[in-house]
Amino acid sequence: MTSAGRFAPSPSGDLHVGNLRTALLAWLFARSTGRDFLLRVEDLDRARAGAEVEQLRDLAAVGVTWDGAVVHQTARGALYADAISRLAASGLTYECFCTRREIQEAPSAPHAPQGAYPGTCRYLDPAELEFKRSSRPAAIRLRSTVPEYKVRDVMHGEFTGVVDDFVLRRNDGVTAYNLAVVVDDTAQGIDQVVRGDDLLASTPRQAYLASLLNMPEPEYAHVPLVVNSDGVRLAKRDGAVTLGDLARAGVTAAGVRDLLLESLGLPAGTLKQALAVFDPDTLPRNPWVWKGVAGA
Structure with a gap:
């Protein structure tokens, strides 16, 4: 089975810039190591009608590509x-x-x-x-x-x-x-898990469970979150933080992508250009404070 990384959103609403930044990182980690990149919709709970379509659209708008069909937890x-x-x-x-x-x-x-x-x-x-x-x-x-x-x-x-x-x-x-998440990652051949560092505390539980089930433990990379000016994890209540909201304020998806890449110390432009210079060792280790975009 081909090794892979993944992004696994819950279809509870639009992705915000924090979710998109993590998705970009998961894509860069996977592609830089020759892995496939998969999408899994974690729809066991809190699914909102139409949210999945909007999320896939927004991921594509910032340049995230994926391999194969999207997998749904409700089918597993x-x-x-x-x-x-x-x-x-x-x-x-x-x-x-x-x-x-x-x-x-x-x-x-x-x-x-x-x-x-x-x-x-x-x-x-x-x-x-x-x-x-x-x-x-x-x-x-x-x-x-x-x-x-x-x-x-x-x-x-x-x-x-x-x-x-x-x-x-x-x-x-x-x-x-x-x-x-343990069963899905093993079934899909996912051996690299990149996600927000708010999930680091639960990772030992998952790795231990994998050992009990004789399932391989993936490589983990828990990346810093995007936070608001109070240092709290970014949420939709923090204003214009989704692609839709930002577009209505005149900010394009490409502009959001460039802003997210620059926050990671990577050059603005396509993800292919960012991939050419991507190095996990140089990534910021601290949360990124979202200060909004002028006019949004």
């Missing part, structure tokens, strides 16, 4: 179910009936981040299990055998993060992101 349920069945057969899953509020209010293990699962349902006896089944549907959690796991990242070096008993399938039957 059998793969996720098989992975959970394999884990269950090895005794590595259990049912959980906790609400989000109960998890937030429960005492955490020492050094675990807020919201890490404290193991409340891990040791339910048969009678307790039967009683809880009658009151609410269960989520499926991983029965982790390690407290933490180490990964290596192109941008951050070695990173060790907490591995709790995270959810594999929610109690509404929807496959959780941490499982879906």
Whole structure:
């Protein structure tokens, strides 16, 4: 199978300049290493009608090209179910009936981040299990055998993060992101994952899960986010931050692309021109502050 990188947006709305900057980086990382570049629509949750078409249009407008057909997570349920069945057969899953509020209010293990699962349902006896089944549907959690796991990242070096008993399938039957992304990347031959560094903390969970499923761990590169003037991750509420909004203010897609490339220390112009001088070692390590564009 051909090695590949990818961009995997959730079709919940228009891409903003932060999403597009990450997409450009994912494309540059993949193409500079001779990899294919794939698109996967992560539509298990929060899909908005028409958003996918708009996102693909905007990616093409800034010069991002991709190989093969776009893959949709909603068509891959059998793969996720098989992975959970394999884990269950090895005794590595259990049912959980906790609400989000109960998890937030429960005492955490020492050094675990807020919201890490404290193991409340891990040791339910048969009678307790039967009683809880009658009151609410269960989520499926991983029965982790390690407290933490180490990964290596192109941008951050070695990173060790907490591995709790995270959810594999929610109690509404929807496959959780941490499982879906591992299964999808392996099934698609993706061995390079470039994404925003807000997802670095969850990466040890995914790498550990891949090891349990005998799936290869990809090369990771978690890149700096685009933030607003307050240092908060950019969002659509921050004004004219999508291609559509910026176009209405007179800024072309090519102009946005040039601005994003310059923020990375790369020359304005086509992505092919940027690719000719692309070097991950010279990329900025700090977030880029979006100050808007004159007139927008």
